[in-house]
Amino acid sequence: MLKMATSSSAGRVLTLCKQFQNVFRISSATNSPHCSSALTKYQPRLYREKSPLAALSWYSPSSSVGQCRALHTTITRRGLDEFFDLPENWGQTTVKSGAPWTAKQLRTKSSEDLHKLWYVLLKEKNLLVTLEQEARRQRVQMPSPERIRKVERSMIRLETVVNERETALRLLQTGQEKGRPGAWRRNKFGHVYWYRFKEYAIPWYMNRKYKRKSFFTPKFVQPHLRLRIEKHLRENARKASLERRTQAKLKEKFPQVKVSA
Amino acid sequence: MVRYPLYQLGNPQLRIFRPSWFLTLVRPGKEQPPDTVQFRIPMEMTKCDIKNYLEKIYSVPVGAVRTRIQFGSNKKRNHLNQKVKQPDYKVAYVQLAQGQTFTFPDIFPEKDQTSTEGSMEEMQEKFMEDEKQRQKPDPRRGGVTEWFGL
Numbered sequence: 001m002l003k004m005a006t007s008s009s010a011g012r013v014l015t016l017c018k019q020f021q022n023v024f025r026i027s028s029a030t031n032s033p034h035c036s037s038a039l040t041k042y043q044p045r046l047y048r049e050k051s052p053l054a055a056l057s058w059y060s061p062s063s064s065v066g067q068c069r070a071l072h073t074t075i076t077r078r079g080l081d082e083f084f085d086l087p088e089n090w091g092q093t094t095v096k097s098g099a100p101w102t103a104k105q106l107r108t109k110s111s112e113d114l115h116k117l118w119y120v121l122l123k124e125k126n127l128l129v130t131l132e133q134e135a136r137r138q139r140v141q142m143p144s145p146e147r148i149r150k151v152e153r154s155m156i157r158l159e160t161v162v163n164e165r166e167t168a169l170r171l172l173q174t175g176q177e178k179g180r181p182g183a184w185r186r187n188k189f190g191h192v193y194w195y196r197f198k199e200y201a202i203p204w205y206m207n208r209k210y211k212r213k214s215f216f217t218p219k220f221v222q223p224h225l226r227l228r229i230e231k232h233l234r235e236n237a238r239k240a241s242l243e244r245r246t247q248a249k250l251k252e253k254f255p256q257v258k259v260s261a
Numbered sequence: 262m263v264r265y266p267l268y269q270l271g272n273p274q275l276r277i278f279r280p281s282w283f284l285t286l287v288r289p290g291k292e293q294p295p296d297t298v299q300f301r302i303p304m305e306m307t308k309c310d311i312k313n314y315l316e317k318i319y320s321v322p323v324g325a326v327r328t329r330i331q332f333g334s335n336k337k338r339n340h341l342n343q344k345v346k347q348p349d350y351k352v353a354y355v356q357l358a359q360g361q362t363f364t365f366p367d368i369f370p371e372k373d374q375t376s377t378e379g380s381m382e383e384m385q386e387k388f389m390e391d392e393k394q395r396q397k398p399d400p401r402r403g404g405v406t407e408w409f410g411l
Contacts, residue, residue, distance in 0.1 A: 079321045080298065080363055083286045091370045118279045119318060130286040131368065133301070137288055140369050155281075162279070180264070199267040 082123055083130050095143045100150040103157040111165065114158055121158070125151045185215040190225040282306055282314065284353075288365045293354070295362040296324070300353045304330070311353050324358040 076082075089095050106114065128148045135142035170176055182196040195215070204210055217225070247259065265275055285301040293299060302311060308326040315321045333347030357363060398407065 077320055079319060080286070082319060083284075084366060084368065090366075090368050091372050115279070122280070122283070123318070125283050126285070129283055133285050133287055134368050138369050159279070198264065201267060201269060 083127055085127060085131065089143070092143050093141070095147070097144060097147050097150065101154040101157060103161055106158055106161045107164075111162070114162060118155070118158055121151050121155050125155070186217055188214060188217060188221065190217045190221055190228075280314070282310070284311075284314070286365075287352075294356075295364070296357045296360070298355045298357065298363050300355060302328070302351050302353050304349070304351050306351065306353075308353070311355065315355065322358040322361065324356040326356070327354045328352065 084090075085095070101117075106117075109117070125148065128151065132142050132145065132148070166179070167177055170179060180196050182194050184192055185195040186192050200207060200210075250257070250259075263281075265277075266272075268275065282303050282305070287299050287301055289297070289299045300311070306314075306328075308328055311326050311328075312323045315323050328351055330349060330351050333349045335344050335346045337345045337347070339345050
């Protein structure tokens, strides 16, 4: 029988502190001079202790990095209860949450931290999505729906940071920038684009569907390319001249106003 | 649209770091057995994927998983008489192992609204009560309506 017992919030705070203390101890081996300032930062947690958003920092006993006396706590193993919020938040109209993670903050974290954060964000998003669906079912407003966007943005930024690190590593190791091979190709309409290769079990000369694709422009399309370029340039010129005309008119009407370039 | 590496016999097991799949726990429409949990899952997930997801990320012991795809209706029309498609979604029925049971909790319980003194809500409620009092008929007439004279 899955019990949905409400454990004390204090216990949960300590649990989270324990997890992040472990995280710090792992990353402290790599960058010890920075850690002490982060460890001694303290902010009392009045609301959901598991909020993965960056505005909250972590509680720690005021001791230096070397002498961390570990508190013995259990890992949260609530199973399916993790799809739902803490019971005291059920039925509220608003639930407080912090700011999303920025790419700058994420770049300071180690890869292991980012990996753990991804799963924290994933569980949070699952929670919010179940809440949204249940609110729709009960025809009630969902409390603070902006949390979903915040979590989505944090995840996107995390993904970009991880991809940055991967490309840097790949460049150093192999000299290739992109993991998936590709080539610049021209399609039937004369557009040049980056064609990304797809993995097949057979070589290209045995692939009938691939052979039907043509990566060249036919001769009768050539004059239309020039016309398209001319149209594009004409549009740009029109936009620029319109801009100049409006500025001249404004200057005539209000000669003393200084316009920044 | 993520392209995973092609699998051929003898290839190593595909491992996904940072899965971008989100499960929605839903209240079952029809009555389900007590050990069954109902999820809405992305179309790309399979039964094995759900089993591994729940076991590894949520440490929930999973017995059996059954999936189906729910067709989203294309019948409704907008103000331009164009058909509007509701998105399709996949539903998974997960049976928990080790004799565990799960009931979908009541997440929006009724709360007694006691508005604070001097606030807008209190003034509004007082006003509404006064209006209702005004609309009530004269209690001295004993339930008889105003239509009858005297």
